[in-house]
Amino acid sequence: MAILLMGHPNVGKSAVFNRLTGANITESNYPGTTVDFTEGYTYIDGKEYKVIDVPGTFSTDPKDEAEKVALDILAEHEDPIVLVVIDSTKIERGLYLAFEIMERGYKVMIALNMWDDAEKHDLSIDVDQLEEILGVPVVPTVAISGKGISTLVENVPTASRVDIERLREKITSL
């Protein structure tokens, strides 16, 4: 089983990857640090998962070589779990990518990373409600300090596909 870490550039995918796999790949505070993918392994409930740190991508409509790498990886894996990593202070556009991936029928879960930044900006996100609306696990994390990572790991088996038709109805009726 594969877990693909996807998200915009510079949201902390590599930091989440290092936390999940115990690896030592480069984390930097600027977009475009990861231009090629990195693989690692992690065990959850005795089951082995391959974890892949995918280069940052804004949408599933590629714009440069690093984004093309991202989409190739998505296409290559059979029925992966896509862990969409979102910068909590820029939640809308993170959700845009998450929606695109859900529409493609992948199993999805969401990490609201940089949660500490959101707190600093007095931004409050109702995680339970968000989870309820989307129907996929949503976990606040601070990857560089490791906060929320264990909850993230516990939720991996519950990552799920989303019926877009029903999601649309649910949102419209809010």
Added chain:
Amino acid sequence: MKLDPEERWRLIDRVARETVEYGAERSTIGSVLAELTVKPLTGIPFAFAVLYGFWGFFDAFAGFFTDGFFVPLFDDHWLPWIQEAFPLKGSWLYYVLVGDPEAVNSFEALGMLTSGFFVAIGVVLPAIVAFYLVITILEDSGYMPRLAVLVDTVLHKIGLHGFAVVPMILSLGCNVPGVASTRTLETKKQRFMIMILLSVFIPCGAQLGVMLSLIPEYFGYIMIYLVTGFFVFGWVLNKLLPGRSPEIITDVPPLRTPTIANVSRKLWVKVKGFFTNAIPFVLLGVGLVNLLYLGGVISWIANSLEPLFTGWFGIPKETVAPLIAGFLRKDLAVAQLSAIDMSGFQLITSVVIISIYFPCIATFSMIIKEGRKSGGVIRVLGGGLLTLVTVVFLWGGLLHLIGILLGVT
């Protein structure tokens, strides 16, 4: 089922309205500083201050360890000891491993165990540590994209945009990751241009370290000449090559305090990489050049290329040996110049030629690898070699001409 973008945004807006509450934006010291570093009026002086600080630290750190510690260690203890202790004086093995039995400094001995170790550990290692310490702090603080925004206008003049500054700065450490990072640029034209320009004109950290230790008095001239070349040939390539140079819209992340854990981890990865990838190449380079000397190959090449070297570039024909070493390591090539008798201006010219004549083998293989994704290997290599030959002849020859006009040759 797929949504169209408009509907997708409508749904997301709705979700966000339900689940997200925005508080009042407060200004903090961090957010004020974050603003000041991107506004040109304050940002440009700040950028100069940062780069000057970077340079000052690099110089002081590398100088402290190299001149203060490694030079005395190697020159006063290691070199005389190994010259005596190594058996078989006069044999080819002695020549390859120890080099000149009479040499009094480790740059000029030219053996694998003398100059090889000294250059790798005594000169280049401190430079690498100093460089990556600062670059990691710059990366983790979020300063790099700010610099990209500031230099955007300038780089547009040569058909690149602000983010091309990231490969440029990374190349000052090592050209290999510099070439790899060109992948984030959008068009084939941009990728080709920056790949060629940086592998020709930007000296790597290892080479900078050796230059700083060996010829600090000429350092500034060499850098100015190389940077000027970068922009002159960038401008020309931009005019000649077809293709687009798009604008960028980029996120400038907030300034963050780098964590000691992440900085030390990245630094460790670089230092480990240096021990496993670079040191063997330095030693191999010294050994190879010595063997070629013994086999008479170097003097044969030197004699056949003499008209080119002395006539066109105005440098001694013996420079051919360092140039051969330069295929493996540029730092080694510069170090080997110390054993050749020449004038100051010739030394400047030689270092410039070493920088531009051909990328080192590691960079070259990275260009081949990345070339596949940037318009095909044949096109990238063909175009690259053509550019390279032109640059070497024109830019190298021009320097000779400048020397003649200044009357310093």
